[in-house]
Amino acid sequence: MPSYNASAKERILDVAGEIFGEKGFKNATIRVIARAARVNIAAINYHFRDKESLYGAVLEEVFSQGFSRFPANMDLAPDADPQQRLRAFIRAMFYRLQSCEGWGGIAGRGRLIARELVDPSPAFEAILDRYIKPHRDLLLTIILDIMGTDPGPRKLMPCVLSIIGQCVYYAMASPVIRRISIDNAPTEENLDRLAEFVWLFSLGGIAKIKEETHLPSKEAV
Amino acid sequence: MPSYNASAKERILDVAGEIFGEKGFKNATIRVIARAARVNIAAINYHFRDKESLYGAVLEEVFSQGFSRFPANMDLAPDADPQQRLRAFIRAMFYRLQSCEGWGGIAGRGRLIARELVDPSPAFEAILDRYIKPHRDLLLTIILDIMGTDPGPRKLMPCVLSIIGQCVYYAMASPVIRRISIDNAPTEENLDRLAEFVWLFSLGGIAKIKEETHLPSKEAV
DNA sequence: GCCAGTTTCAAACAAATGTTTTATTCTCCT
DNA sequence: AGGAGAATAAAACATTTGTTTGAAACTGGC
Numbered sequence: 001m002p003s004y005n006a007s008a009k010e011r012i013l014d015v016a017g018e019i020f021g022e023k024g025f026k027n028a029t030i031r032v033i034a035r036a037a038r039v040n041i042a043a044i045n046y047h048f049r050d051k052e053s054l055y056g057a058v059l060e061e062v063f064s065q066g067f068s069r070f071p072a073n074m075d076l077a078p079d080a081d082p083q084q085r086l087r088a089f090i091r092a093m094f095y096r097l098q099s100c101e102g103w104g105g106i107a108g109r110g111r112l113i114a115r116e117l118v119d120p121s122p123a124f125e126a127i128l129d130r131y132i133k134p135h136r137d138l139l140l141t142i143i144l145d146i147m148g149t150d151p152g153p154r155k156l157m158p159c160v161l162s163i164i165g166q167c168v169y170y171a172m173a174s175p176v177i178r179r180i181s182i183d184n185a186p187t188e189e190n191l192d193r194l195a196e197f198v199w200l201f202s203l204g205g206i207a208k209i210k211e212e213t214h215l216p217s218k219e220a221v
Numbered sequence: 222m223p224s225y226n227a228s229a230k231e232r233i234l235d236v237a238g239e240i241f242g243e244k245g246f247k248n249a250t251i252r253v254i255a256r257a258a259r260v261n262i263a264a265i266n267y268h269f270r271d272k273e274s275l276y277g278a279v280l281e282e283v284f285s286q287g288f289s290r291f292p293a294n295m296d297l298a299p300d301a302d303p304q305q306r307l308r309a310f311i312r313a314m315f316y317r318l319q320s321c322e323g324w325g326g327i328a329g330r331g332r333l334i335a336r337e338l339v340d341p342s343p344a345f346e347a348i349l350d351r352y353i354k355p356h357r358d359l360l361l362t363i364i365l366d367i368m369g370t371d372p373g374p375r376k377l378m379p380c381v382l383s384i385i386g387q388c389v390y391y392a393m394a395s396p397v398i399r400r401i402s403i404d405n406a407p408t409e410e411n412l413d414r415l416a417e418f419v420w421l422f423s424l425g426g427i428a429k430i431k432e433e434t435h436l437p438s439k440e441a442v
Numbered sequence: 443g444c445c446a447g448t449t450t451c452a453a454a455c456a457a458a459t460g461t462t463t464t465a466t467t468c469t470c471c472t
Numbered sequence: 473a474g475g476a477g478a479a480t481a482a483a484a485c486a487t488t489t490g491t492t493t494g495a496a497a498c499t500g501g502c
Contacts, residue, residue, distance in 0.1 A: 008449080024340070026247040029489065040451050045491065047449090111339055117394040118335045119245070128400060136401055157402050158418045162387045168394065169386025173338040179349055180357050181378050197379045200433055201426035208425025209418070229479080250459060261481050263462080268479090272460065449498070456492100461485080468479070 009047045011037040017058045021104070021112035025055055025121065056123035059116070062109050063131045070096040072138055082145035083203065089139060090167060090202070091195040097171035098186040114172030136160055146206055151213040159206060166198045230268045232258040238279045242325070242333035246276055246342065277344035280337070283330050284352045291317040293359055303366035304424065310360060311388060311423070312416040318392035319407040335393030357381055367427055372434040380427060387419045 006014070015037040019028045030051055034041045048054035074092040076085060096102045103110040116124050143159050144150060170177065170184075177184050184190065227235070236258040240249045251272055255262045269275035295313040297306060317323040324331040337345050364380050365371060391398065391405075398405050405411065 024245075024247070026245070030491090031489075040449095041490090042452085042492080043450065051490065114339045117397050118332055118339060120396050124397075128397070132397070133401060154404070154414070155418070157404075158415060159422070161391065161398065161402065162419060162422050165387045165390025165394075166383045169390055170382065172393070173386075173389065175341050176338050176345075176349070176353070177382065180354060181382065183375070183378075193375070194379060197376070197430070198383060200429050201380070201383050204425040204427070204429025204432075205422035206425070208421050208428070211425075212421055251461090252459075261479095262460090263482085264480060266461065444502090446501095447499085449496105451496075452494100454493080455490105457489090459486100459488080461487100463484080464482095466479100466481075469477090471476090472474090 008037070008039050008043055012039055012044055012047060012054070013057060013061055016054055017062055017109050017112065018104075020055060020058055021109040024115055025051075030054075052122070055121065059112070059121070059123050059127060062103065062112060063127050066096045066103050066109075067131055067135075070099075070102055072135060082142050085142045086139075086146060086163075086202065087195075087199045089142060090163065090199045091192070093164075093167040094170070094191045094195040094198075097167065098174070098191055099188070100186070103171075110171045110174075114168070117168065117172065136164075139163065143206060146203075147210045149210075149214075151210065155209055155213055159209060162205060163198070163202045166202070170194060170198075229258070229260050229264055233260055233265055233268060233275070234279060234282055237275055238283055238330050238333065239325075241276060241279055242330040245336055246272075251275075273343075276342065280333070280342070280344050280348055283324065283333060284348050287317045287324050287330075288352055288356075291320075291323055293356060303363050306363050307360075307367060307384075307423065308416075308420045310363060311384065311420045312413070314385075314388040315391070315412045315416040315419075318388065319395075319412055320409070321407070324392075331392045331395075335389070338389065338393065357385075360384065364427060367424075368431045370431075370435075372431065376430055376434055380430060383426060384419070384423045387423070391415060391419075 012033065016028075016033050019033050019036060022028075030044050031041055033054075034044055044051075044054060048057060070092045072089045072092050073085070074088055074095070076088040080088070097110050097113070098104075100108075103113060116127070120128075139160050140156060143156060143163075150156065174184065174186075184194075233254065237249075237254050240254050240257060243249075251265050252262055254275075255265055265272075265275060269278060291313045293310045293313050294306070295309055295316070297309040301309070318331050318334070319325075321329075324334060337348070341349075360381050361377060364377060364384075371377065395405065395407075405415075
């Protein structure tokens with residue numbers, strides 16, 4: 001995070017992430033961003049051409065930093081079994097999405113990603129290829145290793161989506177979750193606890209899916 | 222769904238749901254809504270005072286219709302066991318969120334709800350009390366019935382969120398899911414298949430959580 | 443010391459957009 | 473038929489907002 005005396009370009013990039021995340025692309029105005037970055041309005045267009053390009057740069061910066069600060073194998077022993085790899089994957093996802101050091105939880109950049117999932121901007125296509133798809137593939141192999149056998153794409157991909165869905169939902173629906181639940185402040189303790197829960201829940205889910213897959217006797221429709 | 226010859230007010234309400242869902246509140250302009258509803262711009266302000274009130278009316282209408290068309294006990298036998306009640310709950314949620322008769326999946330009103338989860342509008346507060354919270358409480362009792370014993374709020378509420386999270390994620394991230402997965406068109410067959418998957422996955426998750434809860438021997442930190 | 447290139451600044455521009463106004467048409471009751 | 477109230481239409485208004493412009497200030501190298 002750029003300090004108070006960082007260059008104008010860095011300050012803009014940093015502040016824009018916060019404001020885009022909080023307000024969304026359309027509601028965030030370059031005037032507000034400029035004021036928060038202590039910069040003239042024209043400086044934004046000078047350094048980033050236009051608002052949309054600035055947004056693209058922010059998106060790339062946010063993903064790059066998020067994945068390098070919290071890689072999917074965070075705190076993982078080199079010889080860890082697939083269950084522990086899943087645990088690390090989920091925990092990294094929680095920290096990346098919600099911790100202050102990551103995408104900042106409720107008020108911060110996490111919502112920027114949430115918004116992209118709901119309606120992706122043009123700049124998101126590159127993010128998909130560079131970050132999301134490799135991340136999905138990693139989870140795919142972890143699940144395959146846990147199961148031991150391939151249940152086929154009709155079961156495997158939903159496993160991926162169910163696991164990612166849980167992680168993402170906590171982050172993207174946090175404004176509502178805070179209203180219908182409690183204890184969801186993104187403190188380190190809560191993130192660890194929730195990640196642990198989602199891990200166990202998902203292990204149970206994977207086991208159940210595997211069990212049902214290898215009991216094809218019930219209904220051979 | 223109001224027919225071609227419905228009253229102007231009905232046409233506006235109907236069309237506004239579609240356009241708000243597709244573009245979001247800020248990006249949807251009353252001029253576009255007016256043209257699509259074959260109505261003068263001023264008619265919107267005449268019938269709904271201002272844009273924000275129109276949005277509030279749309280939100281209420283969307284939730285009211287969604288929950289009455291697909292109640293959480295959809296197709297459920299009166300004497301069903303808690304597992305079947307969970308199945309119906311999840312299936313109703315998928316249909317409500319994604320089917321054409323419901324909130325219309327990808328291009329339709331489903332994304333309106335997704336946007337509300339990410340950043341709720343002032344009008345959402347009432348929706349929370351009238352629809353979301355009772356819905357959450359219903360799921361709470363179902364999970365309690367499945368488990369048989371109360372694992373405490375630290376385990377119970379996350380179960381709710383994990384289940385709802387899976388359902389919502391399929392709907393709200395559908396633009397991205399379509400890109401990283403396949404077979405996710407909201408046809409009746411696919412919705413049934415996915416709901417069935419999420420049901421099994423969640424049953425496994427609940428079982429695992431229950432199992433871990435009643436093995437408190439491992440680490441009594 | 444001076445100059446080319448870079449960066450910052452204030453002001454203005456043009457387009458979009460929610461809202462209001464005023465007039466006209468429609469509807470229905472007596 | 474007539475008229476009061478509801479509904480619709482066209483135009484104008486006031487703001488907001490992304491972008492551009494042209495000048496000023498700054499920076500580093502000769």
